[in-house]
Amino acid sequence: MKLDSSPIAAIATAPGRGGIGVVRASGKNLVPLMTALFGTQVLKPRHASYLPFTQADGSLIDQGIAIHFKGPNSYTGEDVLELQGHGGPVVLQLLLARVLEAGKDSGLRLAEPGEFTRRAFLNDKLDLAQAEAVADLIDASTEAAAKSASQSLSGAFSKTIHALVEQVTGLRMLVEATLDFPEEEIDFLEKSNARGQLKAVIEALNKVFSQAAQGALLREGLNVVLAGQPNVGKSSLLNALAGADVAIVTPIAGTTRDKVSETIQIEGIPLNIIDTAGIRNAGDTIDAVERIGIERTWGEIGKADVILHLLDADQGPTLADETIVAAFPAGVPVVRVWNKIDLSGHKPSVDVLPDATHVYLSAHDHLGIDLLRAELLRIAGWQQTGESLYLARERHLIALKSAGKHLNIAAEHAAQDDQSLDLFAEELRLAQVQLSSITGEFSPDDLLGVIFSRFCIGK
Ligand SMILES: Nc1nc2c(ncn2[C@@H]2O[C@H](COP(=O)(O)OP(=O)(O)OP(=O)(O)O)[C@@H](O)[C@H]2O)c(=O)[nH]1
Numbered sequence: 001m002k003l004d005s006s007p008i009a010a011i012a013t014a015p016g017r018g019g020i021g022v023v024r025a026s027g028k029n030l031v032p033l034m035t036a037l038f039g040t041q042v043l044k045p046r047h048a049s050y051l052p053f054t055q056a057d058g059s060l061i062d063q064g065i066a067i068h069f070k071g072p073n074s075y076t077g078e079d080v081l082e083l084q085g086h087g088g089p090v091v092l093q094l095l096l097a098r099v100l101e102a103g104k105d106s107g108l109r110l111a112e113p114g115e116f117t118r119r120a121f122l123n124d125k126l127d128l129a130q131a132e133a134v135a136d137l138i139d140a141s142t143e144a145a146a147k148s149a150s151q152s153l154s155g156a157f158s159k160t161i162h163a164l165v166e167q168v169t170g171l172r173m174l175v176e177a178t179l180d181f182p183e184e185e186i187d188f189l190e191k192s193n194a195r196g197q198l199k200a201v202i203e204a205l206n207k208v209f210s211q212a213a214q215g216a217l218l219r220e221g222l223n224v225v226l227a228g229q230p231n232v233g234k235s236s237l238l239n240a241l242a243g244a245d246v247a248i249v250t251p252i253a254g255t256t257r258d259k260v261s262e263t264i265q266i267e268g269i270p271l272n273i274i275d276t277a278g279i280r281n282a283g284d285t286i287d288a289v290e291r292i293g294i295e296r297t298w299g300e301i302g303k304a305d306v307i308l309h310l311l312d313a314d315q316g317p318t319l320a321d322e323t324i325v326a327a328f329p330a331g332v333p334v335v336r337v338w339n340k341i342d343l344s345g346h347k348p349s350v351d352v353l354p355d356a357t358h359v360y361l362s363a364h365d366h367l368g369i370d371l372l373r374a375e376l377l378r379i380a381g382w383q384q385t386g387e388s389l390y391l392a393r394e395r396h397l398i399a400l401k402s403a404g405k406h407l408n409i410a411a412e413h414a415a416q417d418d419q420s421l422d423l424f425a426e427e428l429r430l431a432q433v434q435l436s437s438i439t440g441e442f443s444p445d446d447l448l449g450v451i452f453s454r455f456c457i458g459k
């Protein structure tokens with residue numbers, strides 16, 4: 001990916017009203033822009049200057065703070081100019097238009113989404129994992145997710161990955177050196193304790209993987225769909241989990257038509273709970289609205305990470321429930337939630353049976369809700385380790401997994417009697433390429449394009 005260092009500008013603060021709002025510009029040389037905006041007034045780098053922001057004809061747009069960060073000591077590594085004015089959408093648009101006009105002669109244009117951060121990456125201010133953490137910190141939906149994102153942004157995740165890369169590189173150097181002296185090949189693995197070193201790398205990688213996998217949960221969360229026959233208490237359970245009256249509850253079967261969803265968090269993991277229209281028996285007559293509602297229910301079930309199949313504990317299992325279960329997609333975990341135990345007399349409990357885990361609760365009386373929460377955490381794979389987590393992305397997990405696979409193949413080669421050092425070396429190289437792709441050392445342009453285009457403009 002080539003660095004385009006022509007000047008760019010954008011509003012850097014969120015749309016809407018706020019106490020202050022910031023227009024940011026970045027480019028190799030912003031002196032022409034600053035001269036056009038402020039005339040002979042020289043902005044001392046990294047100092048706040050209180051100035052009038054004016055139109056070309058001298059009329060006032062706003063008064064605010066201008067800060068010039070002289071490259072390379074800036075977010076992007078280029079010259080950066082920040083104009084902090086009042087945070088109204090109109091005044092900021094006027095200010096941005098003025099900046100674009102003032103910079104026209106020096107080629108200033110509107111920044112693309114993520115372009116500031118992309119420049120920071122290309123100028124080695126951040127590596128790829130850190131750049132992704134910028135977006136993740138902005139998007140974090142829970143406190144735990146924000147904490148992990150800032151951990152990654154500070155470089156802790158990258159540092160761990162670098163340490164793994166260094167270990168692999170060390171091993172590769174040993175092997176490559178031996179390949180140059182084939183007569184020593186036989187006892188190379190003994191002498192250098194290469195097997196021991198490889199084992200240590202694999203262990204370290206496994207640990208990073210589990211920290212990253214846990215962190216990914218904080219980022220992605222889970223889609224939890226409540227499904228079952230009408231009137232079993234799906235909407236009541238949504239309300240109990242959310243701790244608020246989110247969905248309408250009535251004794252009328254077929255109350256919920258549109259999906260109702262609410263994001264809750266359990267130990268920092270965002271769970272998107274989706275309440276759906278009750279699924280009727282095939283023979284039941286229903287109106288057009290309810291039919292559409294039920295179609296949507298199946299649509300949501302198709303996208304679920306976990307299905308909570310609600311049943312009436314007082315009524316017990318019915319044939320209709322069997323039909324529903326049979327239509328659930330394979331491979332998605334299902335929890336059988338027996339609701340209304342206040343009527344049936346069951347105790348709140350969890351029963352792990354071969355077909356599924358069964359949870360007994362009462363949404364109405366708030367009995368056993370905690371058991372369900374704990375079960376959801378268990379399904380999510382959440383383990384409270386007390387260790388810091390990295391807010392990893394799917395891409396990181398795939399790369400870590402693949403690196404682990406190559407290291408394990410290398411270990412198999414090392415275990416054989418007729419050790420093939422060529423193959424051993426090649427697997428180490430492949431593992432290193434995977435690890436380095438996390439921090440962006442060997443990342444193809446199209447991947448970089450995808451990552452940065454998902455940022456918001458101004459970031
Ligand atoms: N006794 C008792 N009644 C409950 C419980 N949960 C729900 N109900 C009642 O069951 C009826 C249906 O509850 P809803 O939450 O609307 O059921 P639903 O599954 O969303 O129904 P639809 O939207 O029609 O598919 C209401 O009258 C609730 O008060 C419970 O745990 N115990």
Ligand SMILES: [Mg+2]
Binds near residue numbers: 255278
């Ligand atoms: Mg409902």
